[in-house]
Amino acid sequence: xxxxxxxxxxxxxxxxxxxxxxxxxxxxxxxxxxxxxxxxxxxxxxxxxxxxxxxxxxxxxxxxxxxxxxxxxxxxxxxxxxxxxxxxxxxxxxxxxxxxxxxxxxxxxxxxxxxxxxxxxxxxxxxxxxxxxxxxxxxxxxxxxxxxxxxxxxxxxxxxxxxxxxxxxxxxxxxxxxxxxxxxxxxxxxxxxxxxxxxxxxxxxxxxxxxx
Numbered sequence: 001x002x003x004x005x006x007x008x009x010x011x012x013x014x015x016x017x018x019x020x021x022x023x024x025x026x027x028x029x030x031x032x033x034x035x036x037x038x039x040x041x042x043x044x045x046x047x048x049x050x051x052x053x054x055x056x057x058x059x060x061x062x063x064x065x066x067x068x069x070x071x072x073x074x075x076x077x078x079x080x081x082x083x084x085x086x087x088x089x090x091x092x093x094x095x096x097x098x099x100x101x102x103x104x105x106x107x108x109x110x111x112x113x114x115x116x117x118x119x120x121x122x123x124x125x126x127x128x129x130x131x132x133x134x135x136x137x138x139x140x141x142x143x144x145x146x147x148x149x150x151x152x153x154x155x156x157x158x159x160x161x162x163x164x165x166x167x168x169x170x171x172x173x174x175x176x177x178x179x180x181x182x183x184x185x186x187x188x189x190x191x192x193x194x195x196x197x198x199x200x201x202x203x204x205x206x207x208x209x210x211x212x
Contacts, residue, residue, distance in 0.1 A: 001101065002014050002015065002016050004082055004132040004134060009079050009140060010079060010080060011072055011073070012074065012080050012082075013070055013072050014071050014072075014099065015070050016067050016069060016070070016071060020064050020066035021064075021101060022062050022099065022100050022101075022104075023099040024060075024063075025062060025063050027099070028072070028073055029072050029073065029074045030072040032070045033068050035066070035069060036065070036067055037063050037064070037065055038063060038066070039061075039063050040063060060106075062106075073098055078136040079136065079138070079140045079201075080134050080137075081135050081136075081141045081199065082134055083132065083133045083134070083135060083199075085127065085128070085129060087129065088128070089126050089128045089163065090128075090133055090162075090163050091124055091125075091126055091161060091163070092124065092126075092127065094124075096135050096136050096160050097135055098134040098136050104127050104130075104133065105129050106125060106126065107125070107128070110123055135161050137160050137199070137201035137203075138201050138202075139201055142202070143197050144199075146164070146166060146193070146197070148193075148194065151192060152192045152198055154189060154200055155188075155189060155190075156188055157205045158204050158205075159198070159200060160199045162198045163196050163197050164196015164197055165194045165195050165196060167193045168190055168191070169190070169191040170189075171188065171189045171190070171191050
């Protein structure tokens with residue numbers, strides 16, 4: 001199985017011994033050994049994935065990297081975080097996904113109001129199975145645990161991914177004071193309840209509710 005490790009915080013090194021990984025198109029920055037690169041359709045899910053992703057707007061361009069040696073990946077000097085899945089599902093925006101084990105299955109999932117509040121659309125990418133994935137963040141991400149007794153509220157602009165059995169609720173603090181310019185400054189949050197992990201970046205992307 002491919003071995004993922006960080007070379008610093010902004011470069012992912014993947015050791016391959018004849019196996020393969022799926023990586024964001026064009027993310028290879030260097031490699032040692034023998035490697036082959038093949039562009040994949042539908043985010044690596046074939047024709048069905050291509051149709052699904054076009055319908056959902058959750059586009060993802062992926063290549064298969066196969067060989068023996070070490071391949072290095074990076075994307076615009078963003079921070080990289082490793083996620084180890086053991087039969088779980090990772091929910092992550094396609095723009096934040098850098099690389100996965102080839103054996104992990106990718107797909108799409110409906111996000112509802114969370115996606116709308118983030119301005120990223122109503123669907124997100126899922127990564128399922130056992131293996132490693134590398135996700136990107138603007139600044140080093142923190143991993144926050146959610147338990148039944150400790151729910152978590154997250155700014156939609158800072159959320160990047162989550163795992164576990166979590167329910168999401170969209171919270172809004174918009175009221176009449178908002179419309180007279182006396183809003184709280186944090187008008188929208190996502191509330192996570194259940195058991196799992198949430199990845200949060202120390203930077204907020206522009207969102208629909210960001211200026212409310």
